[in-house]
Amino acid sequence: MHRFTKILARRLMFAVLLGGISSAALAETVFNKGNGADPTTFDPQQMAVVAEAVIAVDLFEGLMTYSADGNAVPGAAESWAVSDDGLTYSFKLRADGKWSDGTPVTAADFVFGWQRLVDPETGSPYAANLDAVANARDIRTGARRPADLRVRAIDARTLEVTLAAPTPYFVASLAHYATAAVSRANVDRFGADAFKPGHLVSNGAYSLTEAVPQDHVKLTRNPHFHDAASIRIDTVMLTPTADIEVELRRFRGGRLDMTYDLSGQQIQALQETVPNQVHVTPYRGTYYYAFNLTHEPWRGSPELRHALSLAIDRDMLARTVTRSHELPAYTFVPPGTFDFPAWQPKAARLTQAQRDAKARELFAKAGYGPDRPLKLELIYNVGESHERIARAIAEMWKKKLGVTTEFRTQEWGPFQATLEGRRFSDIARNGWLGDYDDAYNFLQLEPDGSGPLNATGYANPKYRALMAQAARETDPRRRGRMLQQAERIMIDDLPLIPIYRYMSRHAVSPAVKGWVDNVQDVHPTRWLSIER
The missing domain is CATH 3.10.105.10 (Dipeptide-binding Protein; Domain 3)
Incomplete structure (x- = not known):
C-alpha cells in the first residue's frame, strides 16, 4: 500500500473510533420496498400497472412531478405561460435538467417522448393521456402522423404545446410518467434495448441499476439529477412478492421497510401491536x-x-x-x-x-x-x-x-x-x-x-x-x-x-421519515429518508 494511502486509512479509522465520522455516515442508505408484482417493462410509455408506476416515479420526471403529499408540482419544467385563449402553453425547462448519463434534457426529448406516446405503433396504454393536445386523437386512431402532434421545441429549453380545447387539468396531468421525456439519442443507439438495465437513461432522482425477475429491482441515486444534493437515500431495493403473508414476514423481520399491500386481517393484527406502522388511506x-x-x-x-x-x-x-x-x-x-x-x-x-x-x-x-x-x-x-x-x-x-x-x-x-x-x-x-x-x-x-x-x-x-x-x-x-x-x-x-x-394499505417502518399519506398513494423516494 502506498504510504499516503496508509496514513489516510489510519486517519479515517481513528476518526470513526473517536466519533469524528460516524459509521452510519459511511454506510450506504438503502430503502427496501415490497412491490407486489414483477415489472414487465421500464419504458415510461409502456408501463401500465402500480408495481411499475412505483418505479417510474423514481426514474422519470415529467414537466410536472409529485410533491411529498401527492400534489402536482414543477418537475422538469421550472415555469410555464398560457395564452389568453387557454390553448397554447409555453414550458421553460430547467437549465440544470440532465439525463443520468450527464447529457442535457431538452425540449426535443419531450417532443420525441410525446410523439412516441401517441403513436399507435407504440401501443401505449396511456396514449389517451395526451388527448387534450391538438391532433393527438387523430394520431392515435391512425388518421394523422405522430409528427402532426401540436408540440414543438422552440429551442433547447422551450416547449410549446397547443391544445384542442382549454383543459383545466392539463398541467396537473403532466406529472404522470407516461408523459415523461425520452432520450432519442439513447433509443437510436440501443433500439428495443434502450429501456433495459445498463442502457436506460432517466431524468429522475434515481437510475436503473439491476432488474432480476422474481427477485429484485435496484435503483441508485442519480448524481446528475437537478436536486441530487438533497437526496438522502442512496439505493432503492424493490422486492416483488405476490404472497402478502410472505411480504409481511419480511417486513417484521426487518428485510423490508414498507409493504406493498396489507390484508384486512393483517391490518387488524398490526393495529393491535404497532398501530403507528399501519397506513390505511382513501385511494382515488x-x-x-x-x-x-x-x-x-x-x-x-x-x-x-x-x-x-x-x-x-x-x-x-x-x-x-x-x-x-x-x-x-x-x-x-x-x-x-x-x-x-x-x-x-x-x-x-x-x-x-x-x-x-x-x-x-x-x-x-x-x-x-x-x-x-x-x-x-x-x-x-x-x-x-x-x-x-x-x-x-x-x-x-x-x-x-x-x-x-x-x-x-x-x-x-x-x-x-x-x-x-x-x-x-x-x-x-x-x-x-x-x-x-x-x-x-x-x-x-x-x-x-x-x-x-x-x-x-x-x-x-x-x-x-x-x-x-x-x-x-x-x-x-x-x-x-x-x-x-x-x-x-x-x-x-x-x-x-x-x-x-x-x-391504500401499507406497513411502514418508523425508520422511514417524510412519508405522507395521500389519495394518489404516491411516495417519491426523493422526499424520504431512513433513520435506523
Whole structure:
C-alpha cells in the first residue's frame, strides 16, 4: 500500500473510533420496498400497472412531478405561460435538467417522448393521456402522423404545446410518467434495448441499476439529477412478492421497510401491536368486476348483469372479507372528484334485502333459475385478497341466485394480457386508479386499447358522443354535468360491477421519515429518508 494511502486509512479509522465520522455516515442508505408484482417493462410509455408506476416515479420526471403529499408540482419544467385563449402553453425547462448519463434534457426529448406516446405503433396504454393536445386523437386512431402532434421545441429549453380545447387539468396531468421525456439519442443507439438495465437513461432522482425477475429491482441515486444534493437515500431495493403473508414476514423481520399491500386481517393484527406502522388511506380508485361484452350471455342481457351486481353485499365484504374500511361502490367515478357532481343510482339507496329481491327478479327475467342454472368463469390475478373476495362473491351468487362459479387465476403479466386482449369468457377482476383528479380519466373509453372500460368491450354511441362533447366543453360545470350524464348511461348499461373504493394499505417502518399519506398513494423516494 502506498504510504499516503496508509496514513489516510489510519486517519479515517481513528476518526470513526473517536466519533469524528460516524459509521452510519459511511454506510450506504438503502430503502427496501415490497412491490407486489414483477415489472414487465421500464419504458415510461409502456408501463401500465402500480408495481411499475412505483418505479417510474423514481426514474422519470415529467414537466410536472409529485410533491411529498401527492400534489402536482414543477418537475422538469421550472415555469410555464398560457395564452389568453387557454390553448397554447409555453414550458421553460430547467437549465440544470440532465439525463443520468450527464447529457442535457431538452425540449426535443419531450417532443420525441410525446410523439412516441401517441403513436399507435407504440401501443401505449396511456396514449389517451395526451388527448387534450391538438391532433393527438387523430394520431392515435391512425388518421394523422405522430409528427402532426401540436408540440414543438422552440429551442433547447422551450416547449410549446397547443391544445384542442382549454383543459383545466392539463398541467396537473403532466406529472404522470407516461408523459415523461425520452432520450432519442439513447433509443437510436440501443433500439428495443434502450429501456433495459445498463442502457436506460432517466431524468429522475434515481437510475436503473439491476432488474432480476422474481427477485429484485435496484435503483441508485442519480448524481446528475437537478436536486441530487438533497437526496438522502442512496439505493432503492424493490422486492416483488405476490404472497402478502410472505411480504409481511419480511417486513417484521426487518428485510423490508414498507409493504406493498396489507390484508384486512393483517391490518387488524398490526393495529393491535404497532398501530403507528399501519397506513390505511382513501385511494382515488375503484375495484370492479368486468363483463366480457363481446360474449354471450353478457352482451345481450343487461338484466343478468344487474342481477349479479345487486346480489353482491358490498357492506358485508368490507366488514368480513377485506376489513380495510373500504367504501361500497355503485358508481365508477369516486365521490369528491374535481368538478364532477357526485350522484348515486337507485341500487345504492336500497337495503341489501331489497337488492337481493330485485336481483332474483332480474335473474328470472333474463331466463335463468332452477330449470336453467347459470355457470360462469371468474378470472383474477394471483393474490390472497383477490381470492377471498372472489370466493365470497361467488358464495353470494350461489346462495341467492344458484350460480355456479369456476375460478381461474393467472400471474400478473399473463393476467394483464388476458384483460387487454379480452381473452376471458365471462367476468374478470379489474381496478382503476386515477392518474389525475378528473372524471374523464375514469370514464375515457377507446376501442383501440386505451381507457379503463376497454377490457369489457363496451360500446354505446350515446356514451361516446357525450364523452366527445365533454372533451370539447370549456365551461367546467357544463363539462362536469356531461361527464355525469355519461356515467349514468354507463351504469344503466353496466358493462362492469363497481364493488368498492380502494384504500391504500401499507406497513411502514418508523425508520422511514417524510412519508405522507395521500389519495394518489404516491411516495417519491426523493422526499424520504431512513433513520435506523
